[in-house]
Amino acid sequence: MAINEDLWIFTAQCPSRLGTVDVVTRALAETENYVVAMNSYDDRATKSFSIRVELRPLKGEDSLERFRSIFGDRAAPFDMQWELTSPDHRPRVAILVSKFDHCLNDLLYRFRKGELAMDIPLIVSNHPDLKPLADWHGIPYFHLPITAETKPQQETELWRLIREYRCELVVLARYMQVLSPELAARLDGRAINIHHSLLPGFKGAKPYHQAWEKGVKLVGATAHYVNDDLDEGPIITQGVQPVDHGHYPEDLVAKGQDIESQTLARAVRYHIEKRVFLHGNRTVVFPD
Amino acid sequence: MAINEDLWIFTAQCPSRLGTVDVVTRALAETENYVVAMNSYDDRATKSFSIRVELRPLKGEDSLERFRSIFGDRAAPFDMQWELTSPDHRPRVAILVSKFDHCLNDLLYRFRKGELAMDIPLIVSNHPDLKPLADWHGIPYFHLPITAETKPQQETELWRLIREYRCELVVLARYMQVLSPELAARLDGRAINIHHSLLPGFKGAKPYHQAWEKGVKLVGATAHYVNDDLDEGPIITQGVQPVDHGHYPEDLVAKGQDIESQTLARAVRYHIEKRVFLHGNRTVVFPD
Amino acid sequence: MAINEDLWIFTAQCPSRLGTVDVVTRALAETENYVVAMNSYDDRATKSFSIRVELRPLKGEDSLERFRSIFGDRAAPFDMQWELTSPDHRPRVAILVSKFDHCLNDLLYRFRKGELAMDIPLIVSNHPDLKPLADWHGIPYFHLPITAETKPQQETELWRLIREYRCELVVLARYMQVLSPELAARLDGRAINIHHSLLPGFKGAKPYHQAWEKGVKLVGATAHYVNDDLDEGPIITQGVQPVDHGHYPEDLVAKGQDIESQTLARAVRYHIEKRVFLHGNRTVVFPD
Amino acid sequence: MAINEDLWIFTAQCPSRLGTVDVVTRALAETENYVVAMNSYDDRATKSFSIRVELRPLKGEDSLERFRSIFGDRAAPFDMQWELTSPDHRPRVAILVSKFDHCLNDLLYRFRKGELAMDIPLIVSNHPDLKPLADWHGIPYFHLPITAETKPQQETELWRLIREYRCELVVLARYMQVLSPELAARLDGRAINIHHSLLPGFKGAKPYHQAWEKGVKLVGATAHYVNDDLDEGPIITQGVQPVDHGHYPEDLVAKGQDIESQTLARAVRYHIEKRVFLHGNRTVVFPD
Known part of the structure; x- marks a missing residue:
């Protein structure tokens, strides 16, 4: 195109x-x-x-x-x-992060060089760690800590921010928190998550350690819409890269960051370029 | 699709x-x-x-x-x-070869396993070498030797065969002969050639030796429609593969056979699946 | 190299x-x-x-x-x-098949064109279907039917053939039968299987249907040494290919054949070129 | 590894x-x-x-x-x-740029996230444009304008800076200037350039426009050591990406930036990880 x-x-x-x-x-x-x-x-x-x-x-x-x-x-x-x-339309995108910075870093880099035609009015995190990175880019950073007890209030506040900043897309850039079914429902088709495995393989925690245990020769990442079934939302795109005997779990974690970042960025780009169509739990994607 | x-x-x-x-x-x-x-x-x-x-x-x-x-x-x-x-349409395809068998081998293999929905009523060569392979597949093989002097007659006979067998596509599977402008014109948009380089790089003879001299780290192949400008016809698809310091020219020749075969087969498939549109010297291709 | x-x-x-x-x-x-x-x-x-x-x-x-x-x-x-x-060594390889012919087809094709430096003294199957293909290549074909009751005798006969023909490698080219722990142990490190998924995802039956249900955007295949834990043997190599919304389960089955064939052939080549080292449940592979 | x-x-x-x-x-x-x-x-x-x-x-x-x-x-x-x-060694690398910022941007991004284990004591340019980017990263930026007349003095100053800052590698990140044979000789094996084509195809100016004219289906980039023969130095690595009918020359320029950046970054990483060996006009590269 x-x-x-x-x-x-x-x-x-x-x-x-x-x-x-x-x-x-x-x-x-x-x-x-x-x-x-x-x-x-x-x-x-x-x-x-x-x-x-x-x-x-x-x-x-x-x-x-x-x-x-x-x-x-x-x-x-x-x-x-x-x-x-319109070619001038720039969707407003909220980015949710935790402590890992590689996906955020990558999105901001692609955003800054013009590859992602969107605006990023705010970044929200349950940790304060990535505030300096947000500051550097001049983007408001909201620290909303979360505990099992405060989760409802935290999500209420998160939802308020999303609405206040009129965001039409929410990107979970290694947010590490499971959204409640209520919030997931509200964000239906408008929230993209990155999971660090080729779903449905290696669901749940520590997928790279699981992958290493199995001695796999490929690791991957999956970008999907969030729904109320953890790690089961409609898949937008997946990425993969070869690994070999020399990659220990900590290497996979490091090496996997590249494919996570690229896969998430591609999913975000497909979404904002209106290339993704959601039908129930399935997607139709017209790539470029 | x-x-x-x-x-x-x-x-x-x-x-x-x-x-x-x-x-x-x-x-x-x-x-x-x-x-x-x-x-x-x-x-x-x-x-x-x-x-x-x-x-x-x-x-x-x-x-x-x-x-x-x-x-x-x-x-x-x-x-x-x-x-x-029609989904039942099987275009009739003439394959032209010289002495190299890898592209022919690959086309017949894909043809036999149903990947290429076409018929191959005849194979034509300027050498007798590949007749056993054709026989094995039960396909008539015509040996039309060629010299500088006999080229016009040889092409007349070739053209007669293409018409007699009602072929709608001619595939030059490492045919190693340049078609005359007259025959090229007759076959305009209906003859596909494979060149063993990433055209327009390494035009002419011995492209792998040229590539080795330059120490390139990628070699490739180009499938294109034949026109009267040698190695310059409209490109349909190109393939590439990495090589390294351990590949001497004779290794490149061997290794390149894979990418030549795959690239030619993909071009033939695109053509018979009606994915290629020819506009002057440019193509529009809708891949699957 | x-x-x-x-x-x-x-x-x-x-x-x-x-x-x-x-x-x-x-x-x-x-x-x-x-x-x-x-x-x-x-x-x-x-x-x-x-x-x-x-x-x-x-x-x-x-x-x-x-x-x-x-x-x-x-x-x-x-x-x-x-x-x-020795550069002249050609390992003797027994190929086990069931009814699917794509992997066998591909191995024989690569064998014939010299890409796989091995000999294939026999093909064994629990069905008679692929005998014509074996005949065509002049390779003895043994039909050893199998039922739950006759499995021990069938495996005894299979083992006898492997020894009689002095095979140093057994390739399960979509054999569709689980080897008994005894036979698996005897063939430890000398039997390669192809599974039509990116193990450990989609273990068991009908992996492509499972994959389609999940709406994945990549499908793959895994070549691994056989051990007594079904679909869990040490992985040699894996392959992957993109799929999209237009691929229904029956399309995945068809499309997956390519990646299965390529992945199995690569594993066999790595093995016979002495590129694979087996350490417990892990492999070290030096690819070219 | x-x-x-x-x-x-x-x-x-x-x-x-x-x-x-x-x-x-x-x-x-x-x-x-x-x-x-x-x-x-x-x-x-x-x-x-x-x-x-x-x-x-x-x-x-x-x-x-x-x-x-x-x-x-x-x-x-x-x-x-x-x-x-030593694992702690961080080579000192001078980056030379002109007006294009994509390669510099990418190198600084990978540098900042730790992918490239090096120090960047200075950036030199014949234009002032990229100073803000250098400032942002806190790296000294030297603007050394160049004309046909002042080239010898400019190179003298450039060489002085490289020595003063004790750089062991010079990276021409779309520098757009041809080094004199004298400077090229001084930097022999220690200066890496990126050319925006699959050399030796499309040498010289405007390679993407040349590529578009030819209707190629792949475009690429070449990272090579600088020598005194323009666009002919020993190749370290090459990258390639598919393009289609929808890419006009200005699209290729934009799309090519990705593959240029990735190819250059890979070459720099190979060099600083001591994976590249230079023998005359050829390289031996042990990738990871």
């Missing part, structure tokens, strides 16, 4: 039905929105339809306005959820 | 223009041809449009017939070249 | 101890065996030492003979198991 | 000769320096020997001192250049 031309992105999803593509492309053509690139997929397992279009409004704002004015009515019979995203 | 459901494939290409996608999707919807997966791309460099649709005719042959009956007239104003390919 | 020069291979392993490398290299130097390439690794987890040397005997057979005559005594205090392998 | 244990590294190179490995391993064993991992390679093309050993001095400094005291005399007859590198 072209990177350097600013194109609008149209995305939609709905139950499978004849005519889903046509209702989109017809409205785009009628309103002089030029289709530059398109992907669609109709999944027979979830009986769902997903479409992503990169488009150039030939008459500028007028084309977009005309599209918006006619498309709502046409999409309704299809139960279609749809969105038209 | 789904592999195991037998879907029809619609492909088309034409000059860029508003409405190209719409004219396709509308006709498909009207005739009850269900769009399962779609890719389109509009290239601003060549001002060309390409589209590939995997579809399920909901009313079987009736849907297809209705589509064919209405679409020709609608596509005409767009100067659209289009094709509707 | 150089491929096209015929070098002898020295390999050894023993408990960790100061001087393990030195005792090898000194004897090689004294007997005029020229070290072309060397890898060694001392594993602090298993307290074991592994070494692999590619060498050129400067005085031909005389160098080798002198090495053999002095090295045994020197190696003894280190409890060193060692081996000197 | 183990990452998290601090091991000393012994490296050596010399002309090919019987006994090169032995002289090293014997001295290590005698002085109680424990060999943890070893790689050696004897190249028949350049008739050169390279060896790299990771070792644990069993008696600490005493083992090292004893080794140093005996090895010099023993190595002399082999014309062996050798080095014993």
Whole structure:
């Protein structure tokens, strides 16, 4: 896909039905929105339809306005959820961290060099450790300690911050805390977690130690949407890298940081570029 | 893309223009041809449009017939070249070889295990060496020796065979002969060659020796359509693999056979699955 | 490593101890065996030492003979198991199959084109299905049906064949039968199995269906030595490939065949090139 | 190789000769320096020997001192250049830049997170643009403008700075200036450049535009030692990434930055981890 031309992105999803593509492309053509690139997929397992279009409004704002004015009515019979995203749109993303800094570091680096077109209005952590890194980037850092007893209050405060800062995505960059089912439900489809194994292998704690015990020759990481079933949310993308006999558990922990960071960053990018479609516990992803 | 459901494939290409996608999707919807997966791309460099649709005719042959009956007239104003390919279609492919057997071996292997949905009615060579391999697979083998003097006659005979066996694709599997401009023109967009370097690097003879001289750490192969400019035809796909200090030129020749075979097989598969669109000297490829 | 020069291979392993490398290299130097390439690794987890040397005997057979005559005594205090392998050595390999032919197909293909320097004196199966493929390659095929009742007799016969044909390696190319602990013990370190998942994920039956249920974005295969703990033997190598939303379980089964075949072939090659060292449940592998 | 244990590294190179490995391993064993991992390679093309050993001095400094005291005399007859590198050694590296910041950014990021065990005492540029980035990291930044007339003086000053800051490596992180033969000679084997193509393809200016013109499906980058033949120095490592029809020249420039940064960082890491051996115009590299 072209990177350097600013194109609008149209995305939609709905139950499978004849005519889903046509209702989109017809409205785009009628309103002089030029289709530059398109992907669609109709999944027979979830009986769902997903479409992503990169488009150039030939008459500028007028084309977009005309599209918006006619498309709502046409999409309704299809139960279609749809969105038209400006090339200037920068989603507001809250990052949650604990003490590990590698994923945060990597996200901030890619953010700063322009690879991730988003804003990061705040970073939240249950530990104070990463505040200097946040300060360095001029991003407000909220330290919300958590204990078994204070978890409800902490999550209330966390939710308040997410709303106050109008975040449309929450990224758990090795946050090391399990969200309550209530908060997970509120963030459904809008919270991405990174797990340091090729899920569903090595669920739970210390996956690299488990991997070393088994003598595996590949380790990996899994980025997934958070849901109320720990380490079981819908998978967005996975990464893998070879390891060998010379890698002890502590080496895997170190070496795994790269693949964790890359996998999480790719998932975030796919999400903000509107490449991911969530249907129940499954995703459709149109990569670039 | 789904592999195991037998879907029809619609492909088309034409000059860029508003409405190209719409004219396709509308006709498909009207005739009850269900769009399962779609890719389109509009290239601003060549001002060309390409589209590939995997579809399920909901009313079987009736849907297809209705589509064919209405679409020709609608596509005409767009100067659209289009094709509707049956899941049962097996293109007839002539393979041209010289003395090296690795690419032929690999193509026959993939062909036999069903990875390449094509028929191979004949193999042609300027040497007799690979006849036993062809015999083994029960494929007619034509030995057409060639010299500077006999080249015109040899190509006439080659062309006669391609036509007699009604081949729609010619694969030069390390054929080691340059086609004349006349034959290249006749086979325009229908002949795929493999070159054992990452073109345009190391053009001409003995690319692995050139690569070794330079001490490169990667070697590769390039599959491209044949045109009348040697080693310059439109590239379909390229492959690469790492090499190190331990690889002498003769090792590169051996090791390179793998990447040559894989790259050629991938190009052939892309072509017969209708994933490649040719616009002048450029290709648009929708991989799976 | 150089491929096209015929070098002898020295390999050894023993408990960790100061001087393990030195005792090898000194004897090689004294007997005029020229070290072309060397890898060694001392594993602090298993307290074991592994070494692999590619060498050129400067005085031909005389160098080798002198090495053999002095090295045994020197190696003894280190409890060193060692081996000197001729470039002409072709290990005799028995292949066990069931009904799936993709791994067998691939092994025979690589064998035939010279990538796997081994002999295949026999193929054994609990089904008659793949006999034509074996016949085609001129390899004796033994059909040993198996039921819960006849398993001991079947394994007795299998073991007899392995010994009669003097096989030093047994490859379970999707054999689909669990070896008894007795046979597994007899074949310790000399039987390689391919499992169609990234072990230890998706153990047991129908791993691709399990993988699809979970919506993973990567599937893989694991080649490991057989031991008496099903799907838990020491891992030699693993392979992985991306999949997407368009791959249904039956697609994964088909697509997975490639990675299974490649991973098994790589493990077999590593084994016959003496690149794998087995220490308890762990392997040290020096890849090329 | 183990990452998290601090091991000393012994490296050596010399002309090919019987006994090169032995002289090293014997001295290590005698002085109680424990060999943890070893790689050696004897190249028949350049008739050169390279060896790299990771070792644990069993008696600490005493083992090292004893080794140093005996090895010099023993190595002399082999014309062996050798080095014993402490796990605490951090080479001092000067980075040269122009206006592009992606390679510098990436090196500083990896430096800061501990992936590159080096110090960066200074950054030098012919432009003032990247001073803020250097300031941010607290690294002195020297702006040495250059014109055709002032080049000799500029290089004199550059060389003075490299010496004053006792740098043992110079990294040209998209410096965009050709070093004079004199300076190149002074920095022989100690200056690494990144070129934004798969050399020797697309030498010279605007390689991505050249690549786009040719319609290649892979673009790459080459890290090499600087010598007096522009874009022809000994290659350390190369990287590659797929591109497609949707990438216009300006996209390739953007997308290529990733592979340039990664390839350069890998070359720098290989160099400072003593994995690269330079023999004339060829390198031997033992990767991890």
